[in-house]
Amino acid sequence: MSVTRVLDKTSSFGALVAAMSCAGCFPALGSLGAAIGLGFLGQYEGFLFRKLLPGLAVLAFLVNAWAWYRHRQFARGLLSVAGPIAVLAALLVFWSYDWSIYLFYVGIALMLVASILDLLRPVRATQCPASN
Numbered sequence: 001m002s003v004t005r006v007l008d009k010t011s012s013f014g015a016l017v018a019a020m021s022c023a024g025c026f027p028a029l030g031s032l033g034a035a036i037g038l039g040f041l042g043q044y045e046g047f048l049f050r051k052l053l054p055g056l057a058v059l060a061f062l063v064n065a066w067a068w069y070r071h072r073q074f075a076r077g078l079l080s081v082a083g084p085i086a087v088l089a090a091l092l093v094f095w096s097y098d099w100s101i102y103l104f105y106v107g108i109a110l111m112l113v114a115s116i117l118d119l120l121r122p123v124r125a126t127q128c129p130a131s132n
Helices: 003-020 027-033 040-069 076-091 100-120
Strands: none
Touching: 003 027, 003 040, 003 076, 027 040, 027 076, 027 100, 040 076, 040 100, 076 100
16 A cells, blocks of 8 residues: 555544534534544644644645645545635635535545545556557
8 A cells, every 4th residue: 555545544534534523613524423432532633733733634634635746646636635625615715604514524525535445446657559
């Protein structure tokens, strides 16, 4: 397994766990996190929300952009960077608006879908057509 695939999965899963720790910010994910026993992370809410979550979204964006550049597959590349961009936009640009929570949830969902899709159907490098 390549380093980019490992970093992509780690950053996507880490962003989800960090979001689950903040029940006040993300009620749906916070209640899910509390239900599976992540309630103890509430004491680290400030660090997880202000530092770790944006940092992991930036890491996911950089890793996915690099993979997009290497594989040159437009649809998969766009899907893989759309999630981190949505998360970062929701957290850093649009947080004061009421609808930003929905943008955040869509971003987290896109990050997870891209990671699962990469596990199930990895991108192969483009092949040059055989010359005769």
